[in-house]
């Protein structure tokens with residue numbers, strides 16, 4: 098199958114490698130609004146086509162499937178157009194700015210008969226696979242609480258500028274702009290919310306409380322102070338409640354007054370607790386004794402629980418097309434993540450009003 102990639106920024110490289118490595122795909126075309134950059138990539142990897150207009154790439158009848166690696170606000174329109182043009186689509190996370198947009202994408206998927214997958218890549222981590230297996234096999238008992246977070250210290254916020262390999266600098270400030278549907282909840286939050294829901298089998302959301310803040314901004318070049326907008330949230334803290342009494346406490350920040358970057362995934366069960374050490378791909382498992390009054394702690398290795406090494410989501414997407422099976426991250430799960438984000442943003446608006 099011939100693959101195309103639209104949007105050649107930071108996340109594009111993983112998609113490029115996956116399509117070049119997979120025996121069922123040929124990377125056929127790339128597209129970026131920065132046409133010189135698309136041409137640079139075409140030359141470097143000796144690809145047949147480079148486009149600066151994604152409509153043209155989608156009109157190319159040679160192309161079977163596309164990866165959409167564009168800023169969030171473009172996910173829905175480009176995905177719908179790609180499906181309507183008969184392409185299978187792997188769309189980067191978050192699926193779209195809102196659940197309503199996600200449903201439009203799902204409608205296009207159903208009417209096209211093509212596959213749509215959302216690239217929630219953190220699910221494929223070995224430690225997350227182990228969490229899911231422990232949950233599915235009933236080891237946790239009653240999971241009553243999950244604590245998730247991804248917080249970064251002020252000073253390493255996403256820069257408004259990024260330098261490409263060919264030396265050109267492009268504007269990447271959409272991460273900080275409300276109008277572009279940036280913000281830390283959609284960016285870092287969607288990762289941890291997806292992996293929590295995936296592990297717990299997508300329990301039904303009942304409601305949420307949340308607050309958002311914009312307290313800091315990244316360094317800007319002299320003269321750019323009035324040109325760049327930083328109005329999406331740099332931090333969100335919240336609590337979501339689910340059917341059956343489960344609560345999920347969360348904190349996400351692009352920059353706050355903390356000393357170091359931390360990713361938090363703690364699962365609280367009545368028989369077992371788990372603390373994820375994502376950088377070491379390991380879990381601490383806290384086993385509660387039968388008497389409920391004592392416990393032991395074990396550092397668990399994913400391979401002992403049958404986890405397979407991380408693979409880029411594109412490989413599962415390609416397999417699902419070849420075998421005509423369900424994609425590993427289906428669109429209805431992408432929509433459920435967006436419903437949680439919608440509820441949290443609504444709660445932020447209410448608490449900030």
Ligand SMILES: NC(=O)c1ccc[n+]([C@@H]2O[C@H](COP(=O)([O-])OP(=O)(O)OC[C@H]3O[C@@H](n4cnc5c(N)ncnc54)[C@H](O)[C@@H]3O)[C@@H](O)[C@H]2O)c1
Pocket residue numbers: 103104105106107108109128129130131149151166167168169171189190191216217218259267268269284
């Ligand atoms: N799965 C992950 O771990 C992960 C990590 C980073 C980013 N992402 C997601 O990937 C997406 C892209 O993020 P990024 O960090 O690569 O962004 P980026 O800003 O670095 O890259 C976006 C690219 O799209 C191009 N572009 C913008 N408008 C275009 C248009 N109309 N037509 C063609 N090209 C256009 C830009 O020139 C740029 O090269 C986002 O949705 C983000 O949330 C996912």
